[in-house]
Amino acid sequence: xxxxxxxxxxxxxxxxxxxxxxxxxxxxxxxxxxxxxxxxxxxxxxxxxxxxxxxxxxxxxxxxxxxxxxxxxxxxxxxxxxxxxxxxxxxxxxxxxxxxxxxxxxxxxxxxxxxxxxxxxxxxxxxxxxxxxxxxxxxxxxxxxxxxxxxxxxxxxxxxxxxxxxxxxxxxxxxxxxxxxxxxxxxxxxxxxxxxxxxxxxxxxxxxxxxxxxxxxxxxxxxxxxxxxxxxxxxxxxxxxxxxxxxxxxxxxxxxxxxxxxxxxxxxxxxxxxxxxxxxxxxxxxxxxxxxxxx
Amino acid sequence: xxxxxxxxxxxxxxxxxxxxxxxxxxxxxxxxxxxxxxxxxxxxxxxxxxxxxxxxxxxxxxxxxxxxxxxxxxxxxxxxxxxxxxxxxxxxxxxxxxxxxxxxxxxxxxxxxxxxxxxxxxxxxxxxxxxxxxxxxxxxxxxxxxxxxxxxxxxxxxxxxxxxxxxxxxxxxxxxxxxxxxxxxxxxxxxxxxxxxxxxxxxxxxxxxxxxxxxxxxxxxxxxxxxxxxxxxxxxxxxxxxxxxxxxxxxxxxxxxxxxxxxxxxxxxxxxxxxxxxxxxxxxxxxxxxxxxxxxxxxxxxxxxxxxxxxxxxxxxxxxxxxxxxxxxxxxxxxxxxxxxxxxxxxxxxxxxxxxxxxxxxxxxxxxxxxx
Numbered sequence: 001x002x003x004x005x006x007x008x009x010x011x012x013x014x015x016x017x018x019x020x021x022x023x024x025x026x027x028x029x030x031x032x033x034x035x036x037x038x039x040x041x042x043x044x045x046x047x048x049x050x051x052x053x054x055x056x057x058x059x060x061x062x063x064x065x066x067x068x069x070x071x072x073x074x075x076x077x078x079x080x081x082x083x084x085x086x087x088x089x090x091x092x093x094x095x096x097x098x099x100x101x102x103x104x105x106x107x108x109x110x111x112x113x114x115x116x117x118x119x120x121x122x123x124x125x126x127x128x129x130x131x132x133x134x135x136x137x138x139x140x141x142x143x144x145x146x147x148x149x150x151x152x153x154x155x156x157x158x159x160x161x162x163x164x165x166x167x168x169x170x171x172x173x174x175x176x177x178x179x180x181x182x183x184x185x186x187x188x189x190x191x192x193x194x195x196x197x198x199x200x201x202x203x204x205x206x207x208x209x210x211x212x213x214x215x216x217x218x219x220x221x222x223x224x225x226x227x228x229x230x231x232x233x234x235x236x237x238x239x240x241x242x243x244x245x246x247x248x249x250x251x252x253x254x255x256x257x258x259x260x261x262x263x264x265x266x267x268x269x270x271x272x273x274x275x276x277x278x279x280x281x282x283x284x285x286x287x288x289x290x291x292x293x294x295x
Numbered sequence: 296x297x298x299x300x301x302x303x304x305x306x307x308x309x310x311x312x313x314x315x316x317x318x319x320x321x322x323x324x325x326x327x328x329x330x331x332x333x334x335x336x337x338x339x340x341x342x343x344x345x346x347x348x349x350x351x352x353x354x355x356x357x358x359x360x361x362x363x364x365x366x367x368x369x370x371x372x373x374x375x376x377x378x379x380x381x382x383x384x385x386x387x388x389x390x391x392x393x394x395x396x397x398x399x400x401x402x403x404x405x406x407x408x409x410x411x412x413x414x415x416x417x418x419x420x421x422x423x424x425x426x427x428x429x430x431x432x433x434x435x436x437x438x439x440x441x442x443x444x445x446x447x448x449x450x451x452x453x454x455x456x457x458x459x460x461x462x463x464x465x466x467x468x469x470x471x472x473x474x475x476x477x478x479x480x481x482x483x484x485x486x487x488x489x490x491x492x493x494x495x496x497x498x499x500x501x502x503x504x505x506x507x508x509x510x511x512x513x514x515x516x517x518x519x520x521x522x523x524x525x526x527x528x529x530x531x532x533x534x535x536x537x538x539x540x541x542x543x544x545x546x547x548x549x550x551x552x553x554x555x556x557x558x559x560x561x562x563x564x565x566x567x568x569x570x571x572x573x574x575x576x577x578x579x580x581x582x583x584x585x586x587x588x589x590x591x592x593x594x595x596x597x598x599x600x601x602x603x604x605x606x607x608x609x610x611x612x613x614x615x616x617x618x619x620x621x622x623x624x625x626x627x628x629x630x631x632x633x634x635x636x637x638x639x640x641x642x643x644x645x646x647x648x649x650x651x652x653x654x655x656x657x658x659x660x661x662x663x664x665x666x667x
Binding site: 188190191193194195196197198199200201204208209212213 | 346348368369370373374375377379381382383385394395397398399442443446
């Protein structure tokens with residue numbers, strides 16, 4: 001590997017690239033994580049107490065999370081809601097990706113891809129604010145639904161979880177559409193025709209032929225969406241209500257409002273472990289390896 | 296089981312391009328029928344219309360007396376073998392074969408019985424649990440055949456399924472396909488640009504060019520009595536000499552070539568003197584003769600190329616005034632050893648072996664272009 005690199009770029013450039021890579025990996029990723037883990041196992045002490053008898057390793061921070069009903073509930077609710085967001089995003093994106101990959105003409109595909117990407121040129125906070133306006137009690141969505149006669153009184157989208165779910169599905173669309181598109185694009189259209197020729201209807205063709213083919217793409221999209229949803233801060237902060245708090249908001253509070261980095265580190269570490277566990281589970285269920293995700 | 300396929304006034308256009316001009320065709324029940332033509336002649340379009348993947352611009356498809364206009368592709372009594380086979384790579388061999396039955400809600404034990412029987416038919420007994428990727432090209436081919444037969448179609452559609460195989464395997468699969476067709480009594484509709492395949496396997500062949508049927512006949516008739524210049528040139532090897540009609544009595548036609556003089560052939564059509572025409576004579580009908588042979592239909596040529604083809608020799612010789620070299624097929628034994636490259640040769644052919652056709656015998660003759 002090193003030889004291939006030096007052959008290609010020469011020794012000085014190769015060494016510089018490798019050093020930068022290791023610097024990034026060790027100094028900017030692994031070390032801070034290790035420091036956070038170290039923090040999470042220490043009590044939050046006043047400067048005067050540091051080095052004293054109470055300064056030692058403890059699992060007290062983790063016990064706080066285990067014993068705090070509200071925090072625990074929010075933790076599990078965050079996991080559950082992230083799974084829901086992932087599922088909804090998949091349901092919304094699959095037809096779009098399928099159309100894009102298999103049915104659309106080149107012009108249509110370009111147009112749709114452009115329409116999907118343009119909103120992402122705008123900052124995530126602003127995009128989320130746009131949803132805040134759309135979903136408002138007296139906002140345009142309620143006005144349209146009222147005008148069409150679907151509802152008799154406006155809905156409070158922003159007071160429950162629905163605002164957060166809608167906002168997140170929208171925020172992470174692209175992270176689902178493109179892995180799905182990649183997977184579906186490689187499907188030979190004759191596979192679909194063969195299934196149809198043998199008598200399969202649309203649903204069975206998708207279930208038996210197309211979805212199994214797209215499995216690596218589905219897994220990749222689900223993992224990305226879940227990670228982003230579980231770690232999201234802006235969307236629940238803007239579109240959520242006190243009843244729909246996200247675990248990231250609790251972590252934020254420990255760090256910046258409670259000033260207790262040790263507690264925050266413990267909470268963040270638990271979330272990290274859980275996300276890794278989720279990835280491992282999805283990879284096992286879908287029977288895919290790390291290499292499939294990188295594609 | 297009536298598995299007649301009738302096409303009535305069927306045509307297909309894509310925008311300005313007409314892939315298939317209106318045609319009528321009656322394919323008999325249990326027949327091995329081939330569409331033969333160069334790529335772009337509309338044969339694949341026809342197959343897609345019969346299978347229901349394309350809706351014709353006009354006309355109707357009838358299978359076994361039932362009109363197919365309102366029957367979607369997944370409800371038609373047809374089964375297709377795709378050019379790239381389109382086997383399902385994530386399923387086992389048995390699951391592939393059973394897919395059509397699974398769709399029809401047939402129980403697993405019943406399905407297993409059918410796939411076992413079909414695996415035996417295609418000589419793959421015991422391979423049911425293998426993965427598709429573990430099979431060789433010929434085995435995949437046979438799985439595709441078994442999968443298509445599992446749904447008990449009345450009509451089997453084959454889209455150049457042998458084109459990816461090597462020569463030996465292709466010849467072997469030809470006889471196997473023919474044998475399966477004989478045993479199952481299903482109507483086979485076979486698409487190919489390979490005349491060898493079409494001529495050896497088919498009961499009848501439809502030669503297509505530029506979206507039109509040129510001739511529908513038994514293989515032997517196509518070869519011996521081509522109806523149009525296109526068929527004469529496309530099916531088998533042929534030598535063409537263009538000229539002008541000078542005489543015509545009782546099917547015997549004399550034509551005049553500016554530098555070769557008067558040649559004689561036969562024709563089924565009455566052609567007035569002066570008509571532009573072509574005379575076709577097969578390479579195996581041209582004979583090498585000595586200087587003293589009969590002067591009728593004698594040509595003086597120069598030997599250019601001697602191609603060794605195994606069972607026979609194919610010679611190419613040029614004649615002044617003819618743009619294309621004449622091809623002559625000859626046995627090793629009748630080829631004088633003294634004949635080598637650049638040697639002058641005399642050739643004759645029997646007027647009964649030379650077919651004369653007017654230049655514009657068929658509309659849309661010549662090579663096609665556009666969609667396949």
